[in-house]
Amino acid sequence: MPAPVIEATGLTKRYGEFTAVDGIDFAIEPGEAFGFLGPNGAGKSTTMRMIAATSTRTSGALRVLGFDPAEHGPEIRAQLGIVPQADQLDEELRVIDNLIVYGRYFGLPLPYVKRRAEELLEFAQLTEKRKARVDGLSGGMKRRLTIARGLINAPKAMLLDEPTTGLDPQARHVLWDRLFRLKEEGTTLVLTTHYMDEAEQLCDRLVVVDKGTIVAEGSPASLIRQYSTREVLEVRFGSARNAAAAEAIEGIGQRIEVLPDRVLVYDDDGEAAMSAVHERGLSPITSLVRRSSLEDVFLRLTGRSLID
Amino acid sequence: MTELMQAPAPTIRGPLRGIYAGNTRSVVMRGLQVMARTNWVVVLTGFFEPVFYLLSMGVGLGALIGTVEFYGADVPYAAYIAPALMAVSAMNGAVYDSTMNVFFKMNFAKLYQQMLSTSLGPLDVALGEILLALFRGLLYACGFMLVTTLMGLNLSWTAVLAIPAALVVAFGFASFGMAVTSYMKTFQHLDYVYFLMMPMFLLSATFFPIEVYPAGLQWVIQALPLWHGVDMIRQLTTGLIQPSILIHLLYFGVMIVLGLWFTTSRLRALFLR
Numbered sequence: 001m002p003a004p005v006i007e008a009t010g011l012t013k014r015y016g017e018f019t020a021v022d023g024i025d026f027a028i029e030p031g032e033a034f035g036f037l038g039p040n041g042a043g044k045s046t047t048m049r050m051i052a053a054t055s056t057r058t059s060g061a062l063r064v065l066g067f068d069p070a071e072h073g074p075e076i077r078a079q080l081g082i083v084p085q086a087d088q089l090d091e092e093l094r095v096i097d098n099l100i101v102y103g104r105y106f107g108l109p110l111p112y113v114k115r116r117a118e119e120l121l122e123f124a125q126l127t128e129k130r131k132a133r134v135d136g137l138s139g140g141m142k143r144r145l146t147i148a149r150g151l152i153n154a155p156k157a158m159l160l161d162e163p164t165t166g167l168d169p170q171a172r173h174v175l176w177d178r179l180f181r182l183k184e185e186g187t188t189l190v191l192t193t194h195y196m197d198e199a200e201q202l203c204d205r206l207v208v209v210d211k212g213t214i215v216a217e218g219s220p221a222s223l224i225r226q227y228s229t230r231e232v233l234e235v236r237f238g239s240a241r242n243a244a245a246a247e248a249i250e251g252i253g254q255r256i257e258v259l260p261d262r263v264l265v266y267d268d269d270g271e272a273a274m275s276a277v278h279e280r281g282l283s284p285i286t287s288l289v290r291r292s293s294l295e296d297v298f299l300r301l302t303g304r305s306l307i308d
Numbered sequence: 309m310t311e312l313m314q315a316p317a318p319t320i321r322g323p324l325r326g327i328y329a330g331n332t333r334s335v336v337m338r339g340l341q342v343m344a345r346t347n348w349v350v351v352l353t354g355f356f357e358p359v360f361y362l363l364s365m366g367v368g369l370g371a372l373i374g375t376v377e378f379y380g381a382d383v384p385y386a387a388y389i390a391p392a393l394m395a396v397s398a399m400n401g402a403v404y405d406s407t408m409n410v411f412f413k414m415n416f417a418k419l420y421q422q423m424l425s426t427s428l429g430p431l432d433v434a435l436g437e438i439l440l441a442l443f444r445g446l447l448y449a450c451g452f453m454l455v456t457t458l459m460g461l462n463l464s465w466t467a468v469l470a471i472p473a474a475l476v477v478a479f480g481f482a483s484f485g486m487a488v489t490s491y492m493k494t495f496q497h498l499d500y501v502y503f504l505m506m507p508m509f510l511l512s513a514t515f516f517p518i519e520v521y522p523a524g525l526q527w528v529i530q531a532l533p534l535w536h537g538v539d540m541i542r543q544l545t546t547g548l549i550q551p552s553i554l555i556h557l558l559y560f561g562v563m564i565v566l567g568l569w570f571t572t573s574r575l576r577a578l579f580l581r
Contacts, residue, residue, distance in 0.1 A: 054424060054579060074329040078315040078427035088418045088425075092342045101341070104334040105426035106315035115310045153315035153426070 002030050003066070005157050005188050006051055010060035013046050020046040022212035023060060028157075033189040035206035037199045037294060039304070043212040044192035045085060048161050051190065052082050065156055078106060081150030081158040081187075085165065087142045089134045095145060096121065096130045103152040116152060123178065124148035140171025147178065157188040164198055176201055196294035208298055215301045220294055227300045228292035229254055231270035235277060235284035236262045245282060252276045257299055266296070318427055327572060328431040335423065335436025340443070354401055354444070355451045358393040362455070365389060365515065376517060379548040387461040391545040392514040394456070394470060395477050395537035397448045399505070402478035405441035406485030407501050411492055413437075420579055430575035434568060438482045445478025446471070456545070464547025473544055477537035480560040483567025490574035508534045533563060 004027040013021040021043040028034045036044040049055035050062060053069035053076045062069055064076045090098050096117055103113030121127045124144040129137065137145065143163065150158060163179065164172040179202055183189055193199050199206050200220045208216040208223070216223055233253065237245040239261060246258045253267035253276075267273040270289030277284065298304070318329035366386030375382040413419040423433050449471050456462055462470075485501070492498060512534040518526055529535050540556035543549045 052425065054421075071326055073326050074318040074320075074427040074429050077425065078317050082425040084421070084425065086418070088422050090338075090419065090422060091417060092346065093338075097341070101334070101338045102422070102426065104337065105331065105423055105428050107318075107329070107331045107334070107427065108313060108315055112310065112313055116313075119310060154312040 004028055004063075005030050005032075005065060006190065007063045008047075008060065009062075011047070011050065011057055011062055012059045013043070013050060013055065014058045019212055021050070021057075024207075024209070024212070024214045026207055026214065026217070028188065028190060030156075030188055031186045033183050033191070033202050033204045035199045035203035036190075036192040036209055037194070037196065037203075037206050037298070038192075038209035039194055042209045044209060045161055047209075048159050048190070048192055052080055052159055053077055078153065079156045081147075081153065081155035083143075083146050083150045083158065083160045083163060085161040087146045089142060089145060089149070091134045093134070094130075095126060095132050095134060095137070098134060098145060099149055099152055102149045106153040108153065113152065120148040120151055123151070123181075125174070138171070140167050140174060143167060143171070143175060144178065147175075151182075155187070157190060158182065160189065160191040162192055162194070164193075164195065172198075196298070199294055206294075208294075208301055210298075210302045210304075216297065223294060223297045224292045226297075228296040229266040230268040230292060231266075231273075232290055232292050232296060233265040233267060233270045233273045233277070234262050234286075234288045234290065235265065235274075235282075236286045237282070237284050245284070248280060248282055249277050252280075255300075264296070264299075266292070315427055318429070320429075324429075324431060327429040327576060329427050329429045330432070331428055332432045332435045332439065335428070335433055336439050336443075339436065339440040343440070343444075354397070354404065355448055357400070358397040358448075358452055359455055361393050362386065362390055362459075366393075366461075378517070378542065378546060379550060381546070381548055383463070383546055384461075386459070387463055387546065388542070389515055390456045390459075390461040391470060391542040392512075392538040394449060394452050394474055394545075395534065395541045396509050396514065397452050398445045398474035398478040399481045399509075399534060399537065401445040401448045402441045402480075402482035403485045403501065403505060405444050406438065406482040407489045407492075407498055409441075410437060410486050410489045411495070411498060414489065414578075420575065424575075424579045430579065431568075431572045434483075434486060434571040434575055437486060438479065438568070438571070441482035441485070442475055442478050445482070446475055449474035449478075462545050464545065466547050466549060467545040470541045470544045473537075473541050476557065476560045476564075477533075477541070480533055480537075480563035480567065483564050483571060485567075487567055487570035487574050490571065490578060508532055512538055514538055533559065536560065 006028040009025050010023045011021060012023050036047060038044055046055060050057050051064055053073035056070050065079050067076050069076055093101055099117035099120055100113050121130060124147065126141060126145055164175055191202065203220060205219050207214045242263050243258055246256055246263045253265040253273045255266040257264040265273045274287055274289060320328050320330050366389050370385035373385040375384055376388045378388060420433055453471055512529055512532055518529055521529060536556040536559045540553055543553050
């Protein structure tokens with residue numbers, strides 16, 4: 001079995017009194033798409049920064065591509081592609097020059113970087129914008145350019161911090177398609193997200209993080225199997241009556257969650273649960289049976305929604 | 309499809325490992341590329357400032373003043389202040405670049421975060437940015453030298469050494485300026501720098517000999533970097549070279565080393581914490 005690309009044991013980061021990352025363990029295998037799923041402030045970005053050696057850990061062990069980031073920052077970053085949460089493009093340079101100049105930061109030869117930049121522009125579907133100014137690009141284009149830029153050094157692993165946050169649905173799908181291609185080519189992807197659909201789409205394996213700790217680990221499907229039922233019944237009775245209705249449907253399904261705007265009934269057979277609700281004489285304003293998602297896993301594990 | 313090439317691993321060993329990748333050149337080239345496209349007008353305006361001072365004070369006031377004594381020799385007033393203005397222009401070029409421009413790149417363009425996401429280390433970035441400020445200082449110095457030569461204000465062949473000397477001055481101010489900038493949070497903080505530079509410019513024996521001050525005050529002036537720059541360049545352009553020039557060089561040597569160390573550790577604290 002090949003050595004993990006990134007391996008952490010008891011990884012901890014404190015800022016003064018505040019513990020951002022609280023003793024987490026994980027190992028990321030080569031070629032894997034690994035996700036950190038959690039709400040804002042869970043410590044995902046801090047973990048990414050420690051992996052990228054742009055933040056030093058307070059304690060614990062961390063190996064990235066065989067190096068200790070505290071000692072070998074430049075060596076590690078030479079082999080990583082970093083896509084930060086805010087795009088951080090060089091707005092004083094044109095689109096193509098963003099790629100070329102960035103490649104030069106890695107010490108790659110100019111003729112190579114020039115050729116590679118054209119290919120990456122094509123990959124990012126930005127060839128037409130070659131000479132455009134960066135500040136005129138749309139959000140999705142900027143993100144694709146940032147990803148292309150992160151690929152200029154042929155990284156062994158790509159770190160993507162919230163890759164599709166703030167993008168419209170169409171731009172997200174274009175981006176997911178590009179990331180899928182990278183995955184197919186065997187690039188190790190490490191990403192953080194607070195979108196469960198993104199995690200389900202892209203990740204082979206993920207950890208659910210909350211308040212700096214890992215609360216669960218596995219593939220999206222296995223997490224759903226382990227922590228949720230096959231189906232979920234969502235019923236709405238109006239915000240004032242949800243709590244009372246929840247008491248009335250007590251006992252239906254395997255578990256009930258009351259959210260401010262709706263009640264969730266967990267059952268392997270959602271339709272059966274719905275019939276049971278109606279049999280008790282309750283008539284919800286709206287009802288919906290759906291498959292369980294990672295959102296339900298997160299709710300089960302932390303008692304909170306992913307997106308507040 | 310191009311055969312993929314991995315980025316070369318930095319080969320720096322010893323105490324600089326982890327903060328230096330030996331690729332300062334890429335930072336400098338980026339700066340020159342941007343400067344060539346957008347900033348050259350700004351560079352040009354910085355050149356004219358000392359020229360105007362020279363014309364108004366050196367030529368205008370100089371007609372009334374005549375000569376000033378410098379290390380035992382009588383020096384025409386314009387030739388007396390020209391080297392001082394050259395030192396000031398090297399200082400200004402370096403300080404504007406390492407404060408205003410660096411502040412913008414640090415806080416708005418997030419340029420250093422980008423650079424430090426690659427195999428570059430903080431020392432590569434610091435050195436690169438300082439060299440850019442130096443380059444600007446060099447442009448100012450050469451331009452000014454041309455003007456003073458045409459006006460016949462360089463009294464000795466040693467005046468050519470004033471250009472490297474101006475670079476030394478610029479290096480000292482740039483490396484310190486960048487470190488100071490790293491502490492600034494708003495554009496208003498930059499005003500403090502200019503507030504300090506103004507009296508230093510006017511009082512560092514720029515327009516009159518330091519002997520006009522009482523002894524105690526002379527010590528204060530001599531502790532300031534600009535005085536060392538002024539006296540050093542003045543010795544070179546007048547040809548009245550004294551042993552004290554070594555002290556001036558040493559002063560800037562210390563300033564450069566401290567400034568670089570300071571800037572690198574600040575960049576590390578800000579972006580690699």
